[in-house]
Amino acid sequence: MRIQSSFFGKLDRTVLICYVLLLCFGWVNIYAASNPDLMGYGWDWSNEAGRQLVFIGMGCLLILLILLSDARIYPLLSTLIYAFSILLLIAVLIWGVEVGGNKSWLNIGGIGLQPAEFAKLGTAIMLANLMGQRDANLTTWSARIKPVAVVLLPMALVLAQPDAGSALVFTAFLMALYIEGLPGYLMYMGIGSLVLGVLALAFPINQVIIGIIAVATVAMLWSHAKKRIKGMQWIKHPAIASTMLAVVFAMGVQTAFDNVLKPHQQIRIKLLLGQVDASGAVGYQTAQSLIAIGSGGWTGQGFNQGSQTKLKFVPEQSTDYIFTTVGEEWGFIGAMLLLLTYTILIARMVVLAARQKQTFARVFGMCIASILLVHYVVNIGMTLGLMPVIGIPLPLFSYGGSSLWAFTLMIFIFLRLDAFRWQTLS
DSSP states (O other): OOOOOOOTTTTOOHHHHHHHHHHHHOOOOOOHHOOHHOOOOTOTTSSSHHHHHHHHHHHHHHHHHHHHSEEEEHHHHHHHHHHHHHHHHHHHHHHHHEEETTTEEEEETTTTHHHHHHHHHHHHHHHHHHHTSTTTTSSHHHHHHHHHHHHHHHHHHHHHTTTTTHHHHHHGGHHHHHHTOOOOHHHHHHHHHHHHHHHHHSSSSSHHHHHHHHHHHHHHHHHHHHHHOOGGGGOHHHHHHHHHHHHHHHHHHHHHHHHSSOHHHHHHHHHHHHSOOTGGGHHHHHHHHHHHHHHHTOOOOOTOOHHHTTOOSSSTTHHHHHHHHHHHHHHHHHHHHHHHHHHHHHHHHHHHTTTTTSSHHHHHOOOHHHHHHHHHHHHHHTTTTSSSOOOOOOOTSSSOOOOOOOHHHHHHHHHHHHHHHTTOOO
Protein backbone atom coordinates (compact mmCIF):
# COMPACT_ATOMS: atom_id res chain seq x y z
CA MET A 1 0.00 0.00 0.00
CA ARG A 2 1.35 3.38 -1.01
CA ILE A 3 1.41 6.02 1.70
CA GLN A 4 -0.57 8.99 0.43
CA SER A 5 0.57 12.66 0.57
CA SER A 6 3.21 12.19 3.26
CA PHE A 7 4.45 9.80 5.88
CA PHE A 8 2.81 11.76 8.68
CA GLY A 9 -0.33 12.93 6.90
CA LYS A 10 -2.68 10.41 8.48
CA LEU A 11 -0.91 9.77 11.76
CA ASP A 12 -2.60 11.02 14.90
CA ARG A 13 -1.06 14.39 15.72
CA THR A 14 -1.77 14.27 19.45
CA VAL A 15 0.21 11.07 19.91
CA LEU A 16 2.99 12.37 17.65
CA ILE A 17 3.31 15.60 19.63
CA CYS A 18 3.40 13.73 22.96
CA TYR A 19 5.99 11.32 21.56
CA VAL A 20 8.28 14.12 20.37
CA LEU A 21 7.87 16.12 23.60
CA LEU A 22 8.77 13.13 25.75
CA LEU A 23 11.81 12.30 23.61
CA CYS A 24 13.14 15.86 23.64
CA PHE A 25 12.44 16.62 27.29
CA GLY A 26 13.78 13.20 28.24
CA TRP A 27 17.04 13.83 26.42
CA VAL A 28 17.44 17.23 28.13
CA ASN A 29 17.10 15.58 31.54
CA ILE A 30 19.41 12.70 30.60
CA TYR A 31 21.96 15.34 29.58
CA ALA A 32 21.62 17.03 32.98
CA ALA A 33 21.78 13.72 34.87
CA SER A 34 24.94 12.65 33.01
CA ASN A 35 26.75 15.68 34.48
CA PRO A 36 28.02 17.44 31.32
CA ASP A 37 30.47 19.54 33.38
CA LEU A 38 32.55 16.40 33.81
CA MET A 39 31.72 14.35 30.73
CA GLY A 40 31.77 16.77 27.80
CA TYR A 41 29.12 17.71 25.30
CA GLY A 42 25.82 15.91 24.73
CA TRP A 43 26.83 14.50 21.35
CA ASP A 44 29.85 12.71 22.78
CA TRP A 45 29.44 8.91 22.51
CA SER A 46 31.33 8.50 25.78
CA ASN A 47 28.37 9.73 27.85
CA GLU A 48 24.75 8.71 28.17
CA ALA A 49 23.34 11.82 26.51
CA GLY A 50 25.43 11.22 23.39
CA ARG A 51 24.44 7.56 23.21
CA GLN A 52 20.78 8.47 23.71
CA LEU A 53 20.96 10.68 20.61
CA VAL A 54 22.14 7.64 18.64
CA PHE A 55 19.30 5.56 20.11
CA ILE A 56 16.81 8.26 19.09
CA GLY A 57 18.26 8.30 15.57
CA MET A 58 17.88 4.53 15.29
CA GLY A 59 14.34 4.89 16.60
CA CYS A 60 13.61 7.30 13.74
CA LEU A 61 14.79 4.65 11.28
CA LEU A 62 12.39 2.16 12.88
CA ILE A 63 9.56 4.67 12.45
CA LEU A 64 10.42 5.08 8.77
CA LEU A 65 10.39 1.30 8.24
CA ILE A 66 6.99 1.01 9.92
CA LEU A 67 5.48 3.80 7.83
CA LEU A 68 6.79 2.18 4.64
CA SER A 69 5.35 -1.21 5.58
CA ASP A 70 1.93 -2.62 4.74
CA ALA A 71 -0.23 -2.69 7.87
CA ARG A 72 -1.66 -6.07 6.83
CA ILE A 73 1.64 -7.84 7.53
CA TYR A 74 1.43 -7.44 11.30
CA PRO A 75 -1.29 -10.03 11.97
CA LEU A 76 0.54 -12.38 9.61
CA LEU A 77 3.87 -11.88 11.41
CA SER A 78 2.45 -11.91 14.95
CA THR A 79 3.31 -15.55 15.67
CA LEU A 80 6.83 -15.10 14.30
CA ILE A 81 7.39 -11.92 16.33
CA TYR A 82 6.12 -13.59 19.49
CA ALA A 83 8.25 -16.70 18.93
CA PHE A 84 11.34 -14.57 18.31
CA SER A 85 10.76 -12.62 21.54
CA ILE A 86 10.46 -15.90 23.46
CA LEU A 87 13.71 -17.15 21.92
CA LEU A 88 15.43 -13.93 23.03
CA LEU A 89 14.17 -14.47 26.59
CA ILE A 90 15.53 -18.02 26.55
CA ALA A 91 18.83 -16.83 25.06
CA VAL A 92 19.32 -14.25 27.81
CA LEU A 93 19.00 -16.98 30.44
CA ILE A 94 21.83 -18.90 28.73
CA TRP A 95 24.16 -16.22 27.36
CA GLY A 96 22.94 -13.12 29.14
CA VAL A 97 25.09 -10.59 30.98
CA GLU A 98 24.31 -10.10 34.66
CA VAL A 99 23.67 -6.49 35.67
CA GLY A 100 22.47 -5.52 39.15
CA GLY A 101 21.87 -9.12 40.14
CA ASN A 102 19.62 -9.82 37.12
CA LYS A 103 20.60 -11.74 34.02
CA SER A 104 18.54 -9.50 31.76
CA TRP A 105 20.89 -8.27 29.03
CA LEU A 106 22.26 -9.65 25.77
CA ASN A 107 25.46 -8.15 24.38
CA ILE A 108 25.07 -8.00 20.59
CA GLY A 109 27.84 -6.27 18.67
CA GLY A 110 28.82 -4.20 21.66
CA ILE A 111 25.24 -3.00 22.21
CA GLY A 112 23.29 -4.21 25.23
CA LEU A 113 19.73 -5.33 24.50
CA GLN A 114 17.08 -6.14 27.09
CA PRO A 115 14.81 -8.84 25.58
CA ALA A 116 12.11 -8.27 28.21
CA GLU A 117 11.32 -4.90 26.60
CA PHE A 118 10.73 -6.47 23.18
CA ALA A 119 8.77 -9.35 24.74
CA LYS A 120 6.08 -6.80 25.63
CA LEU A 121 5.70 -6.03 21.92
CA GLY A 122 5.66 -9.72 21.03
CA THR A 123 3.04 -10.52 23.66
CA ALA A 124 0.82 -7.57 22.70
CA ILE A 125 0.82 -8.41 18.99
CA MET A 126 0.24 -12.14 19.61
CA LEU A 127 -2.60 -11.41 22.02
CA ALA A 128 -4.16 -9.08 19.44
CA ASN A 129 -3.92 -11.80 16.80
CA LEU A 130 -5.58 -14.38 19.06
CA MET A 131 -8.43 -12.08 20.01
CA GLY A 132 -8.83 -11.01 16.40
CA GLN A 133 -9.76 -14.50 15.25
CA ARG A 134 -13.43 -15.05 14.42
CA ASP A 135 -14.06 -17.70 17.07
CA ALA A 136 -12.17 -15.85 19.80
CA ASN A 137 -14.01 -15.26 23.08
CA LEU A 138 -13.37 -15.18 26.81
CA THR A 139 -16.68 -16.62 27.98
CA THR A 140 -15.43 -20.09 28.94
CA TRP A 141 -12.41 -21.35 30.87
CA SER A 142 -11.17 -23.35 27.89
CA ALA A 143 -11.26 -20.23 25.70
CA ARG A 144 -9.23 -18.28 28.26
CA ILE A 145 -6.36 -20.76 28.45
CA LYS A 146 -4.61 -19.72 25.24
CA PRO A 147 -4.50 -15.91 25.78
CA VAL A 148 -3.54 -16.37 29.43
CA ALA A 149 -0.76 -18.77 28.40
CA VAL A 150 0.51 -16.23 25.86
CA VAL A 151 0.98 -13.76 28.72
CA LEU A 152 2.27 -16.18 31.37
CA LEU A 153 5.04 -17.75 29.25
CA PRO A 154 7.15 -14.58 28.74
CA MET A 155 6.25 -13.42 32.25
CA ALA A 156 7.67 -16.64 33.71
CA LEU A 157 10.85 -16.36 31.61
CA VAL A 158 11.37 -12.77 32.79
CA LEU A 159 10.87 -13.85 36.41
CA ALA A 160 13.55 -16.51 35.87
CA GLN A 161 16.15 -13.79 35.14
CA PRO A 162 14.98 -12.70 37.84
CA ASP A 163 13.49 -9.32 36.89
CA ALA A 164 10.40 -8.77 39.03
CA GLY A 165 9.87 -5.23 37.74
CA SER A 166 9.62 -6.18 34.07
CA ALA A 167 7.52 -9.24 34.96
CA LEU A 168 5.05 -6.99 36.79
CA VAL A 169 4.41 -5.06 33.57
CA PHE A 170 2.88 -8.16 31.96
CA THR A 171 -0.09 -7.86 34.33
CA ALA A 172 -1.07 -4.86 32.16
CA PHE A 173 -2.44 -7.28 29.57
CA LEU A 174 -5.23 -8.20 32.01
CA MET A 175 -6.70 -4.73 31.41
CA ALA A 176 -6.90 -5.34 27.68
CA LEU A 177 -8.42 -8.79 28.22
CA TYR A 178 -10.96 -7.33 30.65
CA ILE A 179 -12.08 -4.82 28.02
CA GLU A 180 -12.43 -7.69 25.53
CA GLY A 181 -14.74 -9.66 27.83
CA LEU A 182 -12.70 -11.20 30.63
CA PRO A 183 -15.20 -11.64 33.52
CA GLY A 184 -15.04 -8.95 36.16
CA TYR A 185 -14.83 -11.40 39.04
CA LEU A 186 -11.42 -12.50 37.82
CA MET A 187 -10.20 -8.91 38.10
CA TYR A 188 -11.68 -8.71 41.59
CA MET A 189 -9.91 -11.93 42.50
CA GLY A 190 -6.65 -10.43 41.30
CA ILE A 191 -7.16 -7.25 43.31
CA GLY A 192 -8.19 -9.28 46.36
CA SER A 193 -5.09 -11.45 46.03
CA LEU A 194 -2.91 -8.33 45.91
CA VAL A 195 -4.54 -6.91 49.06
CA LEU A 196 -4.28 -10.25 50.85
CA GLY A 197 -0.63 -10.57 49.82
CA VAL A 198 0.17 -7.15 51.28
CA LEU A 199 -1.63 -8.02 54.52
CA ALA A 200 0.25 -11.33 54.73
CA LEU A 201 3.56 -9.46 54.58
CA ALA A 202 2.53 -6.52 56.76
CA PHE A 203 1.15 -8.53 59.70
CA PRO A 204 2.01 -11.83 61.46
CA ILE A 205 0.52 -14.77 59.56
CA ASN A 206 -1.54 -15.95 62.55
CA GLN A 207 -3.28 -12.55 62.72
CA VAL A 208 -3.99 -12.67 58.99
CA ILE A 209 -5.53 -16.15 59.28
CA ILE A 210 -7.71 -15.03 62.20
CA GLY A 211 -8.83 -12.05 60.12
CA ILE A 212 -9.70 -14.28 57.15
CA ILE A 213 -11.76 -16.60 59.36
CA ALA A 214 -13.52 -13.62 60.97
CA VAL A 215 -14.50 -12.16 57.58
CA ALA A 216 -15.71 -15.57 56.37
CA THR A 217 -17.76 -16.04 59.55
CA VAL A 218 -19.47 -12.67 59.12
CA ALA A 219 -20.24 -13.54 55.48
CA MET A 220 -21.77 -16.87 56.48
CA LEU A 221 -23.86 -15.32 59.27
CA TRP A 222 -25.11 -12.69 56.85
CA SER A 223 -26.07 -15.38 54.34
CA HIS A 224 -27.76 -17.39 57.09
CA ALA A 225 -29.82 -14.38 58.13
CA LYS A 226 -30.93 -13.70 54.53
CA LYS A 227 -31.42 -17.25 53.20
CA ARG A 228 -32.11 -19.22 56.39
CA ILE A 229 -29.52 -21.92 55.76
CA LYS A 230 -30.61 -25.10 57.49
CA GLY A 231 -28.81 -28.13 58.89
CA MET A 232 -25.39 -28.91 57.43
CA GLN A 233 -25.91 -26.94 54.23
CA TRP A 234 -23.48 -24.32 55.54
CA ILE A 235 -20.64 -26.74 54.70
CA LYS A 236 -21.35 -26.07 51.01
CA HIS A 237 -21.22 -22.31 51.50
CA PRO A 238 -18.74 -20.59 49.13
CA ALA A 239 -17.16 -18.87 52.12
CA ILE A 240 -15.75 -22.21 53.29
CA ALA A 241 -13.80 -22.86 50.08
CA SER A 242 -12.82 -19.18 49.85
CA THR A 243 -11.47 -19.26 53.40
CA MET A 244 -9.37 -22.34 52.73
CA LEU A 245 -7.95 -20.84 49.53
CA ALA A 246 -7.24 -17.51 51.23
CA VAL A 247 -5.39 -19.18 54.12
CA VAL A 248 -3.29 -21.28 51.74
CA PHE A 249 -2.55 -18.22 49.60
CA ALA A 250 -1.51 -16.09 52.58
CA MET A 251 0.82 -18.81 53.86
CA GLY A 252 2.20 -19.25 50.35
CA VAL A 253 2.97 -15.53 50.03
CA GLN A 254 4.89 -15.55 53.30
CA THR A 255 6.78 -18.71 52.29
CA ALA A 256 7.68 -17.27 48.89
CA PHE A 257 8.81 -14.02 50.51
CA ASP A 258 11.13 -15.88 52.90
CA ASN A 259 12.53 -18.45 50.46
CA VAL A 260 12.23 -17.13 46.88
CA LEU A 261 12.96 -13.40 46.99
CA LYS A 262 16.54 -12.21 47.30
CA PRO A 263 17.54 -10.26 50.45
CA HIS A 264 17.64 -6.89 48.65
CA GLN A 265 14.16 -7.54 47.22
CA GLN A 266 12.84 -8.41 50.68
CA ILE A 267 14.31 -5.19 52.08
CA ARG A 268 12.65 -3.08 49.37
CA ILE A 269 9.23 -4.51 50.22
CA LYS A 270 9.82 -4.12 53.96
CA LEU A 271 10.83 -0.52 53.35
CA LEU A 272 7.54 0.16 51.57
CA LEU A 273 5.59 -1.48 54.41
CA GLY A 274 7.45 0.62 56.98
CA GLN A 275 9.14 -2.40 58.58
CA VAL A 276 12.69 -1.05 58.25
CA ASP A 277 14.33 2.32 58.89
CA ALA A 278 14.28 4.43 55.72
CA SER A 279 16.97 6.75 57.04
CA GLY A 280 19.72 4.14 56.73
CA ALA A 281 21.41 2.63 53.69
CA VAL A 282 18.33 0.51 52.95
CA GLY A 283 16.21 3.54 52.04
CA TYR A 284 18.99 5.61 50.53
CA GLN A 285 17.61 5.67 46.99
CA THR A 286 14.10 6.62 48.04
CA ALA A 287 15.32 9.19 50.59
CA GLN A 288 17.61 10.93 48.08
CA SER A 289 14.88 10.81 45.45
CA LEU A 290 12.42 12.58 47.75
CA ILE A 291 15.05 15.16 48.73
CA ALA A 292 15.77 15.92 45.06
CA ILE A 293 12.10 16.23 44.10
CA GLY A 294 11.27 18.32 47.17
CA SER A 295 14.18 20.70 46.65
CA GLY A 296 12.81 21.83 43.29
CA GLY A 297 9.97 23.87 44.75
CA TRP A 298 7.48 25.34 42.31
CA THR A 299 9.74 26.25 39.41
CA GLY A 300 12.88 24.17 40.05
CA GLN A 301 16.52 25.08 40.52
CA GLY A 302 17.07 25.55 36.80
CA PHE A 303 18.45 23.40 33.98
CA ASN A 304 21.70 21.70 34.98
CA GLN A 305 21.62 23.45 38.36
CA GLY A 306 20.21 20.70 40.58
CA SER A 307 22.54 20.03 43.50
CA GLN A 308 21.38 16.44 44.03
CA THR A 309 21.74 15.79 40.31
CA LYS A 310 25.16 17.40 39.82
CA LEU A 311 26.63 15.74 42.93
CA LYS A 312 25.27 12.29 41.95
CA PHE A 313 23.38 11.69 45.19
CA VAL A 314 20.58 9.78 43.43
CA PRO A 315 21.64 6.39 41.96
CA GLU A 316 20.38 5.44 38.48
CA GLN A 317 19.20 9.00 37.95
CA SER A 318 19.27 8.87 34.17
CA THR A 319 17.25 5.65 34.02
CA ASP A 320 14.83 4.50 36.71
CA TYR A 321 15.05 7.75 38.71
CA ILE A 322 14.96 10.25 35.85
CA PHE A 323 11.83 11.83 37.33
CA THR A 324 13.91 13.15 40.23
CA THR A 325 15.88 15.31 37.77
CA VAL A 326 12.62 16.76 36.49
CA GLY A 327 11.38 17.51 40.00
CA GLU A 328 14.65 19.10 41.10
CA GLU A 329 15.53 21.18 38.04
CA TRP A 330 12.06 21.97 36.66
CA GLY A 331 10.07 21.99 39.88
CA PHE A 332 6.43 21.17 40.56
CA ILE A 333 5.26 22.91 37.39
CA GLY A 334 7.67 20.95 35.18
CA ALA A 335 6.77 17.67 36.87
CA MET A 336 3.04 18.32 36.45
CA LEU A 337 3.49 19.16 32.77
CA LEU A 338 5.35 15.88 32.29
CA LEU A 339 2.60 13.92 34.06
CA LEU A 340 0.00 15.75 31.97
CA THR A 341 1.81 14.76 28.77
CA TYR A 342 1.76 11.09 29.78
CA THR A 343 -1.90 11.33 30.76
CA ILE A 344 -2.82 12.84 27.39
CA LEU A 345 -0.77 10.22 25.53
CA ILE A 346 -2.36 7.27 27.34
CA ALA A 347 -5.88 8.70 27.13
CA ARG A 348 -5.47 9.37 23.41
CA MET A 349 -4.19 5.83 22.83
CA VAL A 350 -7.32 4.47 24.53
CA VAL A 351 -9.56 6.69 22.37
CA LEU A 352 -7.79 5.59 19.19
CA ALA A 353 -8.01 1.93 20.20
CA ALA A 354 -11.73 2.21 20.92
CA ARG A 355 -12.48 3.56 17.42
CA GLN A 356 -10.79 0.70 15.55
CA LYS A 357 -12.94 -1.37 13.23
CA GLN A 358 -10.78 -4.49 13.46
CA THR A 359 -10.37 -6.42 16.70
CA PHE A 360 -6.64 -6.91 16.08
CA ALA A 361 -5.95 -3.17 16.03
CA ARG A 362 -8.28 -2.49 18.96
CA VAL A 363 -6.72 -5.11 21.24
CA PHE A 364 -3.19 -4.12 20.23
CA GLY A 365 -3.92 -0.47 21.02
CA MET A 366 -5.41 -1.32 24.41
CA CYS A 367 -2.37 -3.46 25.22
CA ILE A 368 0.01 -0.59 24.42
CA ALA A 369 -2.03 1.89 26.46
CA SER A 370 -2.07 -0.55 29.40
CA ILE A 371 1.70 -1.10 29.24
CA LEU A 372 2.31 2.66 29.16
CA LEU A 373 0.00 3.13 32.15
CA VAL A 374 1.73 0.49 34.28
CA HIS A 375 5.21 1.85 33.46
CA TYR A 376 4.06 5.40 34.18
CA VAL A 377 2.34 4.64 37.51
CA VAL A 378 4.99 2.25 38.86
CA ASN A 379 7.99 4.42 37.91
CA ILE A 380 6.55 7.63 39.35
CA GLY A 381 5.28 5.78 42.42
CA MET A 382 8.74 4.30 42.96
CA THR A 383 10.49 7.67 42.87
CA LEU A 384 7.93 9.07 45.33
CA GLY A 385 8.36 6.16 47.74
CA LEU A 386 4.83 4.87 47.13
CA MET A 387 5.97 1.59 45.54
CA PRO A 388 8.90 -0.80 45.98
CA VAL A 389 12.10 -0.08 44.06
CA ILE A 390 11.65 -2.58 41.24
CA GLY A 391 13.46 -0.75 38.45
CA ILE A 392 11.41 -0.12 35.33
CA PRO A 393 12.07 2.88 33.05
CA LEU A 394 9.86 5.87 32.34
CA PRO A 395 8.66 5.26 28.75
CA LEU A 396 10.38 7.32 26.02
CA PHE A 397 12.03 9.40 28.74
CA SER A 398 14.61 7.30 30.60
CA TYR A 399 18.04 6.56 29.17
CA GLY A 400 18.30 3.31 27.24
CA GLY A 401 17.95 1.94 23.74
CA SER A 402 15.91 -1.21 24.36
CA SER A 403 13.03 0.55 26.10
CA LEU A 404 13.01 3.42 23.59
CA TRP A 405 13.01 1.13 20.56
CA ALA A 406 10.38 -1.21 22.00
CA PHE A 407 7.96 1.61 22.83
CA THR A 408 8.64 3.27 19.47
CA LEU A 409 7.79 0.04 17.67
CA MET A 410 4.63 -0.49 19.71
CA ILE A 411 3.32 3.06 19.36
CA PHE A 412 4.05 3.48 15.65
CA ILE A 413 2.81 0.04 14.62
CA PHE A 414 -0.46 1.00 16.26
CA LEU A 415 -0.45 4.44 14.64
CA ARG A 416 0.18 2.72 11.29
CA LEU A 417 -2.86 0.52 11.88
CA ASP A 418 -4.96 3.51 12.95
CA ALA A 419 -3.90 5.78 10.09
CA PHE A 420 -5.20 3.33 7.51
CA ARG A 421 -7.89 1.64 9.60
CA TRP A 422 -10.41 1.72 6.74
CA GLN A 423 -8.13 -0.23 4.41
CA THR A 424 -5.99 -2.40 6.70
CA LEU A 425 -6.74 -6.04 7.42
CA SER A 426 -9.79 -5.97 5.16
